[in-house]
Structure formats: structure tokens, C-alpha cells
Amino acid sequence: MMSGLRMYGLLFRASIRSRMQYRFNFWFSSVMTAIISIVEFLMLAVILLKFGHINGWSLAEAGWLYSVLSLSRAIYRTVASDVHNIESYLVSGDLDGLLLRPIPVLTALMSRNVSIRFGEVFQGIAILTVSMSALMREGQIGWLSIPLTIFVIIAGALLLFSIGLLTASAGFWLTRITELQNITEDAARTAVQYPVSIYPRWLQGILVGIIPVGFANYMPGLFVLRGDTGWWMLPLTAGIAGALFALALFVWRFGISRYQSTGS
């Protein structure tokens, strides 16, 4: 019997092979996503350049916040591709087919329609490199920040995945969850692309306490970039990501057992 990870790897590769059957689309969409991601950041950069800083955060710092989040998201969406698209499975009844396989439904869903987000990864690394080298030149951060940044990116990916999984689990009851995803995934994530301190207190509270995307970049960023707070911020970030992940898995499993399916 295949172990979970090997099974995932096998399905993942099969999914890629399926995609590569359509060569033009594969390369074209990778290039397009890269361009779109870069343009998105340029819009932010233009604003920051004009004002020099945003709420006390310099352009380089804002670039770090932005790219760390971007890379976390790219990892999450590459590793767990179709979890985000669960609504189409629920509406069409295709989830049934997955339930007939001797593998966990989550594994099956994560490995379908895989698209390695080269574009976003490229953009994220580019901006991150530029931002961090600028900060290092100014002496604001040292070499230690590199492994710390990688840690933050991975924790952030787990955090985003957990939020996505929780939202997807809601689909077992609600079926149509696009609007919910707009809030928990898209809106929340877009909000933390900018330093959270620019928002009113109540919104900050939401972004850190209720949908804790703030912990994907801003909160650990306080420590890594500025030395604020303390070393405890890093295990706290990992702890929150882990706890949310455990909760998400629990709700997911519960949702599967309550699954109602379509008519035929």
C-alpha cells in the first residue's frame, strides 16, 4: 500500500503530465501569470515611490511583506490546487468519484489540476531579493533574516492552506462557497499585502485575530525586519498556523461524513 505522500506525489505528477498535453497553454499561462503578478506589484510600488513610505513602512519593507505573502500563496496553491475549486466538484457531483478511491479525499483533491505557479514564484523571488538586498545594504537586517524569511514563507503557506481548507469544508454544508472564499481568501489576502498598520484598529483585529492572515507576513515581519516584539513571535506564528491546520483537518473530516451529494 502506498504511503500518503508517495500517492500524492504520483497523482501530482500525473496531473502535471495532463497539463503538459496542452503545451501552448502551459507555457503561455505561466508567462501571463508572471506578467500579471509583476504588474500588480508595480501598482503598489508606484504608490510607495510617490509617498516614500506607507505608515512608517519603507518601500523595501513593503516589498518584503508583499513578496513573502505572494510566495506563501504560490506554495499553497501549487501544493493544494483543487481544494480551492471544491465548489465545482460539489455542484457537479464529481466528488463522488473521489470518494470511491482508496485514498483520502483531501489527497485526491490536492493533486488534481495542478498548476505550478512559475509566474508567481518568479515574481515573488524577484521582489523579495530586491527588497532584502536593499534592507541589508541599509543595515536594517542581517544574514540571519534569510532562513527566518524562509520559515515565515512556509508557515504562511500552511496558514493560507488552513484558511482555504476551512472555507472549502464549509462547502459540505453550503455547497456554493465562492462568496465566502472571496472574503476569507481573496479579500483578506489582498488586505495584508499592505502593512496592516494602515488599517483602523477593528480591521487589524480581524486580520490578526479572526482570519489571521496577518500572521503570514506582518506579525513575523515586525520581528524579522525591525526586531520588534521578540523571538517568541516565530514559534507563535508557527503555532497559529499549526493550530489552524489541525482545526481545518478536523472540520474537513467532519464535513466529509456529513456529505450529502447531488441527485444522481
Added chain:
Amino acid sequence: MKPMITVHQLSKSFRSPLPAPEGPFRGLRTLMSRQYTEKEAVRGVSFSILPGEFVGYIGPNGAGKSTTIKMLAGILHPSSGVVQIDGLNPHRDRRQVARRLGVLFGQRTQLWWDLPVRDSYDILAAMYGIGTERKDARMDELADLLQLGEFMDTPVRKLSLGQRMRADLAAALLHDPDVLFLDEPTIGLDVVAKRSIREYLHNINVELGKTVLLTTHDMDDIEQLCSRVIVINRGTLGFDGTIDELRRRIGLPTLIRVTYRQTPVWPPADFNTDHTSLRLAEVDGRMLTAECNREAISAMEALRLLEQYGDIEDVHMEEPHFEDVIHKLY
């Protein structure tokens, strides 16, 4: 012999919001409504299937067929009752049961759409933990049985329906499951393809001893393949027995068409009241059509009765179509 599939007092009801009564803003009020309606899709169904049986599971649309099958496959969990496949609970032990179960959906493929057929089998073999040697041996058997050789390297999306059905059947059998669920396996196939698939299915059951549960709307499938038929209607079991028993229960008559040498003497008006097991339906020139209940009167006796009205030149007997039997049952 221990049954392979057991279903006992199985029930499933679905809750859905009650639509608000007619009036302004009905849609909005429905959205806010806290009232639910319970729909009982399946009510107290019980049956058991022994290993090696080929059972047809039929019912009109909306009868609760798919719901029962989904509970058997572990996709839905029952509201109440017991479901067991080979002693296991398909909902609780989903993955274990999945290894013993092969499912064929006529309307949907379980193969990887964009990849060559061969790749799907490789992936499935890995999924079910089948080693390379065993997989190759199995593939040879199945390729032989189902004639897959010609399209093993073709992407699934390019296969014809008949080819895809065969490929899907092989996929369902690859891990050598004890139980097969077939859902509309001959839908959309031409006459030749239907016959071949039926032949394969028959062989699989007879030679490999698989237990098969077939759901279909094609009554020829049932007639040719199934030793036993279970009928579900409006959520409850309507009938459970052999096809012959079903015919007898419904009691549709055999039609006897007799052609006389000359126009027959018109039978007396009270023929039908005198005879209960033979009924005259119509007379058309030299041809007389009679309905005969074969339980009560033998064909020979019926013919002897009909001979009274003239010299019989030709006889044509028609058994009731199975479809008509089912129609009456529904």
C-alpha cells in the same frame, strides 16, 4: 454462505429548506426561512446478496436507486439502518471497502481524461497497491478479455464510447475486487457494442465469480444478465426475486396470434366470460389474437380451443416484453 452485501432497514432522508408560500419576495423569504422539509429518499430497505450473484437493481427515476447505491459505496451515510459489504461498513471503513469494490459509471469515466489509457492503469495500480508484476499479469488478462490492445496508448478523451466503456470496465476490475457496481454500463452503445459488453459482464460473473449489482434502465441488460431482480419504488422495496417470479407476479399474458385457412367462424359473444385463462382480443380477417395466461392453461389446450373456430394455418406466440412487465410494476 456469508452474504457479500447486506442491507438492513436502510433509510435515508434529506433535509432541505421549505420554500416559502406564494407571495411577494418569495425567493428572499425562502432564503430566510427556518423551516425544513424532510424528504425520505429510502425507507427501510432490506436485502442481502450472496457472493457470485448477478443482481439487477431497478426502479423508476426518483425511486431511491442512486441513493441506495451511494450508501452501499460509502459516499453517503445512512440516516438509519445497516449497510455491510463483506462484513465492513462502507461509510466508516471507506478506504478498505473501496479496495474490494469496483465501480463502473456508464455516464462518467473514472480514467484520467488527458492521459493515455495505459497511464490510468499505472496510476490505479499504484493507488491500490498492486505491484508491477501483478499489474502486468492482470493487464494482460484484461486486455485479452476486453480487447484493449488497440487503444492502450490513446488519450482517453479520444476514445469512442464503446472503447471507453471497455477501458472503464478494465479499470474497475484492475484491483480484482470481489464486488462490482455497474451503473448504466450499456448506455449509448450500439447494438454490437452492447452485446459484447454484456458478454464480458456475463463472463466476469460466471468465470471470475464476481458479485455484481447492476442498475440500468435497459431491460434487455437485466433480462440477459441477471438471475435476480430487486425493484425499488418510492423509497421502498417493491420486489425481490427471480425474473420468472416477477413475470408470474405481474401476470402479463402471452399473446397468441392464430391465422386460419379461411375466415373463422365468429366465436360466441360470451367466449370471454366462459373462459378466464384465454381471452379473445381481436379478430382481423383470418387472424385472431388471443391473450393467454400460461399459468392456468397450457399452450396446447389454448390452441385446441381456438381450433374450434377453423383450421389453423399458422401460429405465432409472443411472450410479454420484460419492459411491459416492469412498466406495470412501476
